[in-house]
Amino acid sequence: MRKVIITILLIALLVLPMHIDAAPLKADAPRLANIFLHWTVTEAKARDLAKWDLVILDMDIQTYNPEVFNLMRSINPDIKIMAYVPLVEVRQSVSGFSHNSLRYKIATAIHDAWYLTSPGGQKLSFWSGNWTMNISNECPRVNGQRWNDFLPHFVKNEIISTGKWDGVFFDNGWQDVTYFVGSSIDMNRDGQAAGSSVANRLWQEGVSQTLEATSSLIGSNYLVLLNDGPYYASHTRGVSVENFSSQDWGHAMSLYKNNVKQSRQPSANILNANTQNSGNLSDYRNVRFGFTSSLLYDGYYSFDFGDQDHGQTWWYDEYNAYLGVPKGPAENVSTGSSNIGQGLWKREFENGLVLVNSTYDNQTIDLLGEYEKIHGTQDPWLNDGSIVSDVLVSPRDGIILIRPIERITGATFSNGSFVRMFNQYGDVYRTGFFAYDARFRGGNNVIVADINNDGLEEALVADINQVYIYDSAGNLYRSFYPYTERYRGGINITAGDLDQDGDMEIVTGTENGGGPHIRIFNHDGVLINPGFFAYGKGFRGGVHVTIGDLNGDGWYEIIAGAGYGGGPHVRVFGLDGRVINPGFFAYDPGFRGGVYVAAGDVNGDGRDEIITGPGPGGGPHVRVFNERGQDVDSGGFFAYDVHDNQ
Numbered sequence: 001m002r003k004v005i006i007t008i009l010l011i012a013l014l015v016l017p018m019h020i021d022a023a024p025l026k027a028d029a030p031r032l033a034n035i036f037l038h039w040t041v042t043e044a045k046a047r048d049l050a051k052w053d054l055v056i057l058d059m060d061i062q063t064y065n066p067e068v069f070n071l072m073r074s075i076n077p078d079i080k081i082m083a084y085v086p087l088v089e090v091r092q093s094v095s096g097f098s099h100n101s102l103r104y105k106i107a108t109a110i111h112d113a114w115y116l117t118s119p120g121g122q123k124l125s126f127w128s129g130n131w132t133m134n135i136s137n138e139c140p141r142v143n144g145q146r147w148n149d150f151l152p153h154f155v156k157n158e159i160i161s162t163g164k165w166d167g168v169f170f171d172n173g174w175q176d177v178t179y180f181v182g183s184s185i186d187m188n189r190d191g192q193a194a195g196s197s198v199a200n201r202l203w204q205e206g207v208s209q210t211l212e213a214t215s216s217l218i219g220s221n222y223l224v225l226l227n228d229g230p231y232y233a234s235h236t237r238g239v240s241v242e243n244f245s246s247q248d249w250g251h252a253m254s255l256y257k258n259n260v261k262q263s264r265q266p267s268a269n270i271l272n273a274n275t276q277n278s279g280n281l282s283d284y285r286n287v288r289f290g291f292t293s294s295l296l297y298d299g300y301y302s303f304d305f306g307d308q309d310h311g312q313t314w315w316y317d318e319y320n321a322y323l324g325v326p327k328g329p330a331e332n333v334s335t336g337s338s339n340i341g342q343g344l345w346k347r348e349f350e351n352g353l354v355l356v357n358s359t360y361d362n363q364t365i366d367l368l369g370e371y372e373k374i375h376g377t378q379d380p381w382l383n384d385g386s387i388v389s390d391v392l393v394s395p396r397d398g399i400i401l402i403r404p405i406e407r408i409t410g411a412t413f414s415n416g417s418f419v420r421m422f423n424q425y426g427d428v429y430r431t432g433f434f435a436y437d438a439r440f441r442g443g444n445n446v447i448v449a450d451i452n453n454d455g456l457e458e459a460l461v462a463d464i465n466q467v468y469i470y471d472s473a474g475n476l477y478r479s480f481y482p483y484t485e486r487y488r489g490g491i492n493i494t495a496g497d498l499d500q501d502g503d504m505e506i507v508t509g510t511e512n513g514g515g516p517h518i519r520i521f522n523h524d525g526v527l528i529n530p531g532f533f534a535y536g537k538g539f540r541g542g543v544h545v546t547i548g549d550l551n552g553d554g555w556y557e558i559i560a561g562a563g564y565g566g567g568p569h570v571r572v573f574g575l576d577g578r579v580i581n582p583g584f585f586a587y588d589p590g591f592r593g594g595v596y597v598a599a600g601d602v603n604g605d606g607r608d609e610i611i612t613g614p615g616p617g618g619g620p621h622v623r624v625f626n627e628r629g630q631d632v633d634s635g636g637f638f639a640y641d642v643h644d645n646q
Helices: 002-013 043-049 067-075 102-109 147-162 177-181 196-218 230-235 249-262 284-294
Strands: 033-036 054-058 080-086 089-091 130-132 167-171 223-227 239-241 270-274 300-304 344-349 352-357 363-373 387-393 397-402 417-422 428-435 445-449 458-462 467-470 476-480 491-496 505-510 517-521 527-533 543-548 557-562 569-573 579-585 595-600 609-614 621-625
Touching: 033 043, 033 270, 043 067, 067 080, 080 147, 080 223, 089 102, 102 147, 130 177, 147 167, 147 196, 167 196, 177 196, 196 223, 196 230, 223 230, 230 239, 230 249, 239 249, 249 284, 270 284, 284 300, 284 352, 284 397, 344 363, 352 363, 352 387, 387 397, 445 491, 458 491, 491 543, 505 543, 517 543, 557 595, 569 595, 569 609
Parallel strands: 033 054, 033 300, 054 080, 080 167, 167 223, 223 239, 239 270, 270 300, 543 595
Antiparallel strands: 089 130, 344 352, 352 397, 363 387, 363 397, 417 428, 445 458, 458 467, 467 476, 491 505, 505 517, 517 527, 543 557, 557 569, 569 579, 595 609, 609 621
């Protein structure tokens, strides 16, 4: 089953990166944010949320579910977790709250003079159940503090100091306070209305000061983000445009573009689209329109129920499309301009193309080359995986197109084999193709990768008895015989940085006719470990090999699968040949075609899984196991026709 080994290797490769580095923030697309404001987070929800790049959780999750932080970071070490903190609102009642909760601590520390009031002394409110605070510098001081002094210190001392968060996400980024609570506002407790223009100016000064004070106190290693506050973008590391779906596209995109331009770098601006509180999560055009619009500029995308309930973990086909870094700015194809306006918009990325139709008419574009639609299950009429050279984009819609894959890097392939690609659920992920490098003979095992850590791609090629190393220019650099020149049964190869010195080591195994002997060479083909026998020395079916970090400790293990004539038996070894797992049968022990092996982090838990396919004579059955040999994919899936045993 030659083509199954290619399939399982590609599954290992196609667990796509969705990571944010500590600094700078993530540069490749897509960038996904989740504003999840429920007051508790279950273990199951935490596992779901770990798929996003940036997650905003209610600040009191540190009180009620502190365990989820380590869980989420263990699954996604690069995730950014932000604390949701209302900037100018506090609960009217905290009865029933834990005395350890942050809301209780805030409510019991507030002084009466800090509430925003009318000239008659009545407390003002915008959102039901909350009082509005006076964030201006006209707020009376109590014990040397105003509200705009208290809040930044509270964020630093009670939230950031816990070490659980990557920053703070302030809500209520109001520019004009009078729009939200009315124009009758006493800003300094003198019993007089300040007047709208004065009140709004004082308010803006207070918000700006609070954002600056928070940034200064918590330091540049932490993010200060703001919801719906484009006026204050320059005082933040990012602003969220909430309710994109209900706004005029041009207006919302102008705000979003300005936020990206004005906020401090590195920034994490968010475009939040939603169902407008309808719960219609299957309006895929609505999802796509927001998602593709967000990709026109360098921000994050969020989609949820609406402003009445931010708390969903809905996942969409487009989220799996790895576009890479942008190749340039977005352009309105209709006008040739980058100015916001109606038209068909395009932005190119290293791995694909994004199109957005902001008009109310169909738009067709010649792509000037071939692109691949994504393979989707939610809207297969559009995302059918077809190869296209032109495409029609519906009104108020968008589409993601991927550059076709024509070569494999970083994994072993049999030259000339047909490749199919699946996601971790067994769904077709990309359109299949023949993996063939014309420089080498068909049927040879090939790895194209940066073997010697020089930043360039070299090639390893294994034939019946020899391994060849070609430099980045295609010149033969070195060759060696892993099992002597007389052996002619074929060689299996894999490669990876086993000793963490930056260079790759080459691991070899024999094919049919050889003993199950595994050996390790450096990147120049010099033997550094004479090796060990994965199975009995007398077995002559060979051994398939791969490497993977199965326990998440940062070091590779060697995974062996019996070759043809042996049962479908998998074993795990340390780099010194020590048996870590004595083995398990991936298929019926009576099957004698052997088993192909690959490895990759299929489920996003930070540990590689073992991926198997049966050898010759077996059906195209792909399975996934953990380091203990336990099935983690409910029996696997068939990569080809169930009766195909070639």
